[in-house]
Amino acid sequence: MQIAIVLFDRFTALDAVGPYETLGRLPDAETVFVAEQAGPVRSDTGALALTADRTLAEVRSPDIVVVPGGPGQSAQMENEALLDWLRTADGTSTWTTSVCTGSLLLAAAGLLAGRRATSHWLALDFLRRYGVEPTGERVVFDGKYVTAAGVSSGIDMGLTLVGRIAGDEHAQAVQLLTEYDPQPPYDAGSPEKASAHLVEQFRAKSRFILT
């Protein structure tokens, strides 16, 4: 089972590494990081590069497609090389997935029209532009399309999908191996739970970024 995780300039690293660390532990999984050009791809902070081992052209029919998000997503929304690849890969994939604003790329490729999907909470409304019904759920299944909310939610998405593909016990083994027994020191991980003040600060900033 081949899992292709797509990288592009200024992606968010945890968006990609959460699914990698969970889905990548499926039985017989072959995970491959892909990008338009092979080589190091810088994440949004500039402080980290992940290596794309293969070009998009070299990986045409993965079983699972994973599209992370991040501030760099907006620069890809009209990148036909990437969008065409997504359409082609989706043509034969078993599962097409995203984390964070990666769902906007799937939407821009036309793959989510008429479907329910999620995204980073700050980007949810943008899904409507592509005929997608946004939902604030953390992991959303609609047919073979699985979208996850912001950044860290890719871990929950990955584990959930491992359960669907390989069964509950295998998914629980992955959870135990990665000791995923989360104990956040605060309860501020969603706009419903964080202080209204913080939420408004982010919304104000994002008006300049997400347009």
Next chain:
Amino acid sequence: MQIAIVLFDRFTALDAVGPYETLGRLPDAETVFVAEQAGPVRSDTGALALTADRTLAEVRSPDIVVVPGGPGQSAQMENEALLDWLRTADGTSTWTTSVCTGSLLLAAAGLLAGRRATSHWLALDFLRRYGVEPTGERVVFDGKYVTAAGVSSGIDMGLTLVGRIAGDEHAQAVQLLTEYDPQPPYDAGSPEKASAHLVEQFRAKSRFILT
């Protein structure tokens, strides 16, 4: 504030990326990935490489040291180049931290003697060999030493430390930005919560790996 995240062959990627995605969002943080040699460093699955932008020799006095773990940790336990660097960096660090079996490297460097610390649940007992008191807690503070349990616990460690350094509101902002509102599909993330059968399977396997 400089944060040095140490890479070595066959590290576990999420061990490093969890703290990167949280601590790296401290105000004025400069995160740098370091290794004995600069360039791509392969993670435990072989499917992912992160770039070390600097050599250990180039980063002598980071404010925060982060040591991930992973199957490759055992090959580093007598690597004096790394252990010496850890001792030197610790000499001036404000915080010295680890995720997963990274605590065994801190212990091997002699930095945790007489202290309480945690590690991946399968490796906890090995801390005793270095005069360290193991505890199954997820994030353990003892003076300036902060150790986290397995793999995904580095996210909780990072957020907790962001709170200590920059205050609760900043940490909550990081939690909200990374949408860290975990909703694991199972409750099997620790040996106390997973089925006894799974726990025993892992313990049996680990007897051959962790020696």
